[in-house]
Amino acid sequence: MKPINTNQEYSNYVDKKSPNSPILKNCFNAFWVGGLICTIGQLIMDFCMYKGLDQTSATTVVSITLIAISAILTGLNIFNKIGKFAGAGSLIPITGFANSIVSPAIEYKSEGYVMGVGGKMFTVAGPVLVFGISASVIIGIIAVLFI
Amino acid sequence: MEFIQSIDWMGILKCFIVGGIICVIGQILIDKTKLTPARILVVFVTTGAILGGLGIYKYLIDFAGAGATVPLLGFGANLAKGAIQEVQTSGLLGAFVGGVKASAGGIAAAVFFGYLASLIAKPKIKKQ
Amino acid sequence: MKRIGKQTISFDSPPTILETASIVGPKEAQGPLAKYFDQCLEDEFWGEKTWEKAESKIIKETVNTVISKSGIAASDIDYCFAGDLLNQCISSSFGLRELNIPFFGVFGACSTFVESLCLASVFLDGKAASNVLCATSSHFCSAEKQFRFPLELGNQRPPTSQWTVTGSGAAIVSASGKGPYITAITPGKIVDMGIKDANNMGAAMAPAALDTLITHLQDLDRKPSYYDMIISGDLGYIGKEIVTELAETKGYNIKNNYEDCGVIIFDKEKQDTHSGGSGCACIGTTFSGYFFKQLRNRKLNRILLIATGALTNATTSQQGESIPGIAHAIAIEN
Structure with a gap:
């Protein structure tokens, strides 16, 4: 092996030395867990529509129900195990958004209910709302101009 | 029992596959780019909003139902759809009201259940 | 003592490491070295309400253990050097505040323990002290909270990541003794x-x-x-x-x-x-x-x-x- 002198050489060397994530296994787990979560959502949606709700309301009920389930599983210390196993499979569905709000809420409980729970609740998920809502406002403004 | 008979199993299969594929895209991003979870979520919600704004995402929802609405792409698309719809009824004001209004249920539920969970649960270590 | 070469200091009368003590968390207790530690905890809170309090308690009890094992009275310890990973080395400050020994807070991230031993040796060989205490601690949960993500977040750890050890190590170093x-x-x-x-x-x-x-x-x-x-x-x-x-x-x-x-x-x-x-x-x-x-x-x-x-x-x-x-x-x- 040649001696390493520059940062670039070292960085390349480290990349070679560092094991990669087992991407095939991760993708497989993400696929079936993610698919399963969506399927649960679909069943809830079908049930709501069977009971006479329109599609928009049914979609909202699905979101609220999955968020509630995710919050409970987070509180029971189960969600992080699912997340470790499934990766994006539980992160990308709305369950991941819920988990990223609930987990800091629980973690920062020790700093009080106002500045701890209230203040830190959005440390992970805050950017999602900032970028999501900002994007919707921009799209709305574009719609005003062109429609 | 009538409900179970009414289920469209082909629709469920489409939902499973599309939902799964969207998650696999997220997993590839995680493993290949070293983006943090927060950044991955931002990428998905913004992409969803753009696809929703361009009117493309609704075809995926028509095809896969919850397979497209449950992933965060659907959350973003819903924000965009809400903004555009509200603009049609109330103009510029709608651009500010529409998105959050359409997603209010999910946002309120996450905040409420998050606070509730913090009242009940105690931090625990990962046992792994 | 004298400087040798570029960075090294060698000692005229080398200080002795008189005694050491260690307390670890439950995960370390399942590891291959479990039997060598003085105490293994059953849970990460150790009866405290927060991770931070638990870490302070761990370093405090480790220091108490090393003092009682050494047979030296706390009043005979001249200085202590200690540090940890939490902001402003707060675990050490809280853990050692009742000790009544002059305290140097040391920050060298995970090198703190040896940095403390280095400083202690110089104090001892320079005749500024006869017994010096060195201690350090870290806690998986408080470190994750400060540096990474909440514990309940369902994320995956990449294969290159490392696991912060929960525990504390402490040593008493003396100017005279039989080694090491x-x-x-x-x-x-x-x-x-x-x-x-x-x-x-x-x-x-x-x-x-x-x-x-x-x-x-x-x-x-x-x-x-x-x-x-x-x-x-x-x-x-x-x-x-x-x-x-x-x-x-x-x-x-x-x-x-x-x-x-x-x-x-x-x-x-x-x-x-x-x-x-x-x-x-x-x-x-x-x-x-x-x-x-x-x-x-x-x-x-x-x-x-x-x-x-x-x-x-x-x-x-x-x-x-x-x-x-x-x-x-x-x-x-x-």
């Missing part, structure tokens, strides 16, 4: 090879460890084989491999007598700790628990202890700064 002696110290330089991945600390710190190791050997004109064992702090599997390979390119073969505390404290396969252990307590507990006993029983007679630290914080790593590494070495001989 601290014969030389090599304080390290800050070395930054531009690694930015906070999930690959071993790679970020390895160049510093290598620099300190080679400087030490050159300053004292020694070969790696002079030591029964060269021990680094918390480089983990990846960092250990990097140091071994890069040392070879510089003409030093350390394959046979080099080990890393982060590698031996956990069982990688059974405990899912990826690249190994890390944190101040990694070398703190492994040295205090395991290697000190090996020295006492004369199974090892000459060791070089190189503690490594990643000098980063949560803010700068978000700002995209690289992670500077540091490594301090002490030679301990019977």
